[in-house]
Amino acid sequence: xxxxxxxxxxxxxxxxxxxxxxxxxxxxxxxxxxxxxxxxxxxxxxxxxxxxxxxxxxxxxxxxxxxxxxxxxxxxxxxxxxxxxxxxxxxxxxxxxxxxxxxxxxxxxxxxxxxxxxxxxxxxxxxxxxxxxxxxxxxxxxxxxxxxxxxxxxxxxxxxxxxxxxxxxxxxxxxxxxxxxxxxxxxxxxxxxxxxxxxxxxxxxxxxxxxxxxxxxxxxxxxxxxxxxxxxxxxxxxxxxxxxxxxxxxxxxxxxxxxxxxxxxxxxxxxxxxxxxxxxxxxxxxxxxxxxxxxxxxxxxxxxxxxxxxxxxxxxxxxxxxxxxxxxxxxxxxxxxxxxxxxxxxxxxxxxxxxxxxxxxxxx
Amino acid sequence: xxxxxxxxxxxxxxxxxxxxxxxxxxxxxxxxxxxxxxxxxxxxxxxxxxxxxxxxxxxxxxxxxxxxxxxxxxxxxxxxxxxxxxxxxxxxxxxxxxxxxxxxxxxxxxxxxxxxxxxxxxxxxxxxxxxxxxxxxxxxxxxxxxxxxxxxxxxxxxxxxxxxxxxxxxxxxxxxxxxxxxxxxxxxxxxxxxxxxxxxxxxxxxxxxxxxxxxxxxxxxxxxxxxxxxxxxxxxxxxxxxxxxxxxxxxxxxxxxxxxxxxxxxxxxxxxxxxxxxxxxxxxxxxxxxxxxxxxxxxxxxxxxxxxxxxxxxxxxxxxxxxxxxxxxxxxxxxxxxxxxxxxxxxxxxxxxxxxxxxxxxxx
Numbered sequence: 001x002x003x004x005x006x007x008x009x010x011x012x013x014x015x016x017x018x019x020x021x022x023x024x025x026x027x028x029x030x031x032x033x034x035x036x037x038x039x040x041x042x043x044x045x046x047x048x049x050x051x052x053x054x055x056x057x058x059x060x061x062x063x064x065x066x067x068x069x070x071x072x073x074x075x076x077x078x079x080x081x082x083x084x085x086x087x088x089x090x091x092x093x094x095x096x097x098x099x100x101x102x103x104x105x106x107x108x109x110x111x112x113x114x115x116x117x118x119x120x121x122x123x124x125x126x127x128x129x130x131x132x133x134x135x136x137x138x139x140x141x142x143x144x145x146x147x148x149x150x151x152x153x154x155x156x157x158x159x160x161x162x163x164x165x166x167x168x169x170x171x172x173x174x175x176x177x178x179x180x181x182x183x184x185x186x187x188x189x190x191x192x193x194x195x196x197x198x199x200x201x202x203x204x205x206x207x208x209x210x211x212x213x214x215x216x217x218x219x220x221x222x223x224x225x226x227x228x229x230x231x232x233x234x235x236x237x238x239x240x241x242x243x244x245x246x247x248x249x250x251x252x253x254x255x256x257x258x259x260x261x262x263x264x265x266x267x268x269x270x271x272x273x274x275x276x277x278x279x280x281x282x283x284x285x286x287x288x289x290x291x292x293x294x295x296x297x298x299x300x301x302x303x304x305x306x307x308x309x310x311x312x313x314x315x316x317x318x319x320x321x322x323x324x325x326x327x328x329x330x331x332x333x334x335x336x337x338x339x340x341x342x343x344x345x346x347x348x349x350x351x352x353x354x355x356x357x358x359x360x361x362x363x364x
Numbered sequence: 365x366x367x368x369x370x371x372x373x374x375x376x377x378x379x380x381x382x383x384x385x386x387x388x389x390x391x392x393x394x395x396x397x398x399x400x401x402x403x404x405x406x407x408x409x410x411x412x413x414x415x416x417x418x419x420x421x422x423x424x425x426x427x428x429x430x431x432x433x434x435x436x437x438x439x440x441x442x443x444x445x446x447x448x449x450x451x452x453x454x455x456x457x458x459x460x461x462x463x464x465x466x467x468x469x470x471x472x473x474x475x476x477x478x479x480x481x482x483x484x485x486x487x488x489x490x491x492x493x494x495x496x497x498x499x500x501x502x503x504x505x506x507x508x509x510x511x512x513x514x515x516x517x518x519x520x521x522x523x524x525x526x527x528x529x530x531x532x533x534x535x536x537x538x539x540x541x542x543x544x545x546x547x548x549x550x551x552x553x554x555x556x557x558x559x560x561x562x563x564x565x566x567x568x569x570x571x572x573x574x575x576x577x578x579x580x581x582x583x584x585x586x587x588x589x590x591x592x593x594x595x596x597x598x599x600x601x602x603x604x605x606x607x608x609x610x611x612x613x614x615x616x617x618x619x620x621x622x623x624x625x626x627x628x629x630x631x632x633x634x635x636x637x638x639x640x641x642x643x644x645x646x647x648x649x650x651x652x653x654x655x656x657x658x659x660x661x662x663x664x665x666x667x668x669x670x671x672x673x674x675x676x677x678x679x680x681x682x683x684x685x686x687x688x689x690x691x692x693x694x695x696x697x698x699x700x701x702x703x704x705x706x707x708x709x710x711x712x713x714x715x716x717x718x719x720x721x722x723x724x725x726x727x728x
Contacts, residue, residue, distance in 0.1 A: 073659040080629040096660060104629055106662035265444040265468050295437040296460060298470035 001037060001063025003088040007081045007101055010042075013057040016204055016226070017046035018075035020053050033071035034116035037064045045119055046071055051197045052119035052229040053204070063090075066113035069097060077106055121227045122220050125211035127187035129166060131223055135205040137168040137179040138198045140328040140354055145195035146172035153235040156192035159219075161185045170195065171240055175321050176343075176357040178240075179328075185212055191219050192233040204228060244357060245338035245345070250282055250311050252304040256333035256348070259287075260326045262300045266291045267319035269298040275361050278319040282337070283312035291319065315340045315360040325356035365401060365427025367452040371445045371465055374406075377421040380568055380590070381410035382439035384417050397435035398480035401428045409483055410435055415561045416483035416593040417568070427454075430477035433461060441470055485591045486584050489575035491551035493530060495587055499569040501532040502562045504543040504692040504718055509559035510536035517599040520556035523583075525549045534559065535604055539685050540707075540721040542604075543692075549576055555583050556597040568592060608721060609702035609709070614646055614675050616668040620697035620712070623651075624690045626664045630655045631683035633662040639725050642683040646701070647676035655683065679704045679724040689720035 017033045025031050036043040040061060045054040067090065078086070083102030090097055096107045138157060146154035160167040166185050169178040191214060193201070204226050211222040214232075221228045263278065270276045271293035281288040285306045290299040315337065325346050326333070336345040340363070346356040381397045389395050391413075400407040404425060409418040431454065442450070447466030454461055460471040502521060510518035524531040530549050533542040555578060557565070568590050575586040578596075585592045627642065634640045635657035645652045649670045654663045679701065689710050690697070700709040704727070710720040 070659060076632055077662070080632045082625065082629060103626075103666075104662065104664045106633060106660060108660035261446065262467075265446060268440055268444045269470060295434060296470060296472035298441070298468070300468045302467070 001061070001065065001088075001090050003037065003042060003059050003061050003063075004085060005042065005057065005059035005088075007078070007084055007086045009057045009059075010086055011075075011078050011081075013042070013044050013055040013225075014071070014075045014078055016055050017044045017053050018071045019203070020048045020051050020200060021046040021071040022048055023072050029068075029115040029117060031070050031072065032068045032111055032116035033074060034113055034118055035067045035069075036118070037061050037066070045116070047117065047119055050194055050231045051200055052121075052227075053200070054119060054121070054227040056225045066118075067097060068111045068113040068116035069108055070111075074108060077108065080104075119227075119229060121222070121229060122213040122215065125213040125220065125222050127161070127185035127212035127214075128209050129181065129183050129185050129212065131205040131208050131210040133181045133183055134166070134210055135202045137166065137181045139202040140179040141168045141170045141177040142195055142198050142202070143170075143324045143327065144172060144175050144177040144356070145170040145198075153192065153233060153237060155195055156233045156237070157195050157198040158190055158192045158237045160190040161187040163188065168198075169237075169240060171238060173238070174318070174359050175325065176240055176244070177325065177328075178355055180353045182353070187212060187214065189214065190237075192235070192237055193219060193230050194233060197230045201228065201230070243343065244355075245336075245343050248308075248336040248338055248345075250306065250308040250313050250337045252282055252287060252306050252335050252337075253349075254287065254302055254304040254333055254335070256326055256329040256331060258302060259333060260323060262289055262302055263319060263322050263326070266298045266300050267323070269293045269296060270319050276319045277316050277361055278322065279314065279316045279363075281312070281314045282306065285309070313337050313340060314363075315344070316363045317344075317358055317360055321358050325358055328354050328356075365425070365429065365452075365454050367401065367406060367423050367425050367427075368449060369406065369421065369423035369452075371442065371448055371450045373421045373423075374450055375439075375442050375445075377406070377408050377419040377589075378435070378439050378442055380419050381408045381417050382435045383567070384412045384415050384564055385410040385435040386412055387436050393432075393479040393481060395434050395436065396432045396475055396480035397438060398477055398482055399431045399433075400482070401425050401430070409480070411481065411483055414558055414595050415564055416485075416591075417564070418483060418485070418591040420589045430482075431461060432475045432477040432480035433472055434475075438472060441472065444468075483591075483593060485586070485593060486577040486579065489577040489584065489586050491525070491549035491576035491578075492573050493545065493547050493549050493576065495569040495572050495574040497545045497547055498530070498574055499566045501530065501543040501545045503566040505532045505534045505541040506559050506562050506566070507688045507691065508534040508536060508539050508541040508720070509562075517556065517597060517601060519559055520597045520601070521559050521562040522554055522556045522601045524554040525551040527552065532562075533601075533604060535602060537602070538682070538723050539689065540604055540608070541689065541692075542719055544717045546717070551576060551578065553578065554601075556599070556601055557583060557594050558597060561594045565592065565594070607707065608719075609700075609707050612672075612700040612702055612709075614670065614672040614677050614701045616646060616651060616670050616699050616701075617713075618651065618666055618668040618697055618699070620690055620693040620695060622666060623697060624687060626653055626666055627683060627686050627690070630662045630664050631687070633657045633660060634683050640683045641680050641725055642686065643678065643680045643727075645676070645678045646670065649673070677701050677704060678727075679708070680727045681708075681722055681724055685722050689722055692718050692720075 081101035086101040166181040213220040270291035279290045398409045445465035450465040521534045530545040577584040634655040643654045
């Protein structure tokens with residue numbers, strides 16, 4: 001067989017598979033990329049059991065069949081190719097893939113393609129969303145999912161679909177974020193995907209439409225050149241709506257970027273061994289942020305627009321939770337305080353799709 | 365006391381001390397920066413026992429005396445300051461340094477300044493060189509010094525000074541590099557500085573002149589705003605001149621950047637567990653570079669200008685040694701091969717100040 005294609009196309013298609021495939025695995029087929037030769041394209045596939053990824057790229061193909069080789073090694077070689085075009089070839093009966101580009105030539109040993117399972121994808125995709133919309137929804141909330149040491153279900157991102165629209169939501173019990181996409185997918189239900197798989201979905205999606213199918217414990221996505229299966233998480237996601245407060249003695253409005261800068265500066269002094277605590281004090285249209293650690297104390301004040309002007313409130317957050325919550329926001333920021341020990345809400349009144357909730361630290 | 369100075373000046377002066385001072389140390393004073401208030405300047409000093417660094421920066425100073433505080437914490441706070449100007453203050457009898465810049469204010473706890481030794485520097489500096497020249501000489505050869513696991517003396521960079529000029533030389537026994545600076549320092553002798561200290565000297569030196577003093581087991585340097593003491597290494601540096609070959613059956617000339625690119629690409633396939641070996645074969649004006657590892661083989665050819673045109677030679681190097689040796693070179697590269705198992709020399713005939721020697725791997 002002989003194949004020719006642009007080096008950059010090969011590198012891009014392969015990188016999506018390389019990223020999810022483990023470099024080493026006790027399961028011998030798992031580190032492989034499987035390459036299927038189609039009439040006018042190459043199809044790359046790999047899996048890490050939680051996630052199957054398949055990418056297709058146009059190529060000048062002579063011959064057919066399938067190849068397999070270690071994904072990381074192939075990707076590393078491709079990244080180093082000097083030419084704009086790459087030629088791939090396998091001589092009849094040979095067990096090596098010849099790769100040449102410009103003056104560079106390499107041969108990589110092939111593996112039996114049956115050692116690399118070809119992932120199976122659904123035939124029909126009932127749902128559809130804009131690819132950018134889904135990526136934005138997942139990408140905006142993913143930070144609020146828990147890291148490894150927490151209860152498993154908190155390490156997922158929940159997708160809620162109805163004819164009203166599509167919501168992505170994540171929480172680790174100490175904070176929460178949701179993003180409402182004003183698009184109905186045509187599906188009805190809710191599914192929890194591992195946060196790490198959500199990261200890959202965000203990276204894979206680009207322009208255009210993404211088609212969606214659900215079944216057999218997995219969520220499948222399809223775009224023009226990518227197909228993905230994501231294993232869904234079992235278990236019941238916390239009833240997060242119950243914990244979002246609705247009564248706020250104090251509401252302030254300020255610039256999101258200004259608060260992010262201030263919080264990052266002040267947090268330099270926060271005690272990393274004591275929840276990275278920063279203290280907030282709102283009074284008379286001024287938000288004062290303070291941190292105190294082993295080496296001293298830092299403080300900064302920001303003018304804010306305050307509703308509930310006769311009230312004041314002192315509360316404390318983990319500085320990282322505060323800056324994470326601000327990440328998807330720029331421009332106007334509304335902070336609504338339900339009380340010194342009950343959750344605070346952060347959002348942009350002009351862009352209500354995104355809402356972040358942060359639970360204050362217990363103080364005193 | 366009260367001090368005002370540009371934030372960028374403070375950050376730059378402090379960073380030199382921060383970099384050498386250990387973040388944690390069982391020696392309690394060692395993580396500190398000592399700050400002396402001079403009439404119109406601040407002087408920062410720190411040490412890691414191998415190296416003392418002192419930097420001076422102009423400032424508007426009211427008051428006198430000395431302060432000390434943990435270098436890393438102070439530097440981290442200074443990097444986060446929002447304003448162009450920073451105000452430092454200590455209230456009479458207080459034990460805290462107030463730092464304010466723009467809307468940001470912080471207080472850092474001070475330590476008894478006597479806990480941070482003020483390094484002592486020589487009164488007289490007998491030698492002098494251009495700062496850029498010394499930095500270039502040390503920076504060009506430092507890579508050839510050994511890493512931790514080798515014999516101590518190989519982890520140093522030797523400086524040879526005579527009325528003929530100044531040479532920096534480093535070797536780990538498998539490769540060697542020297543750089544001849546065409547400047548006589550006024551000193552006569554040779555000294556070995558730890559390679560890590562050489563790195564710091566390179567970072568500290570800028571424009572202008574550097575004055576040099578040697579004595580009491582240390583080398584001291586002085587510029588307008590920096591003073592440094594470097595502990596010298598004991599022991600006898602290998603007699604490297606003896607091992608530099610002088611008879612070359614084959615000499616080739618090629619473009620240094622082209623060889624660097626080719627070597628890096630081919631080395632992707634080199635076996636990291638077998639000395640990262642790349643094979644070179646010179647014949648008929650062509651240099652062929654090949655690497656072979658667990659996953660396959662890569663090969664690339666470069667046209668070269670060859671003297672000794674009826675000869676051919678096959679030899680192998682550690683790919684990293686080859687690319688390291690090329691680092692200070694650009695433009696014309698001359699490679700002189702003394703034999704398949706004896707050292708090869710790399711230099712630029714137009715810029716003979718720099719010479720690299722690489723010992724081939726044993727093959728077969």
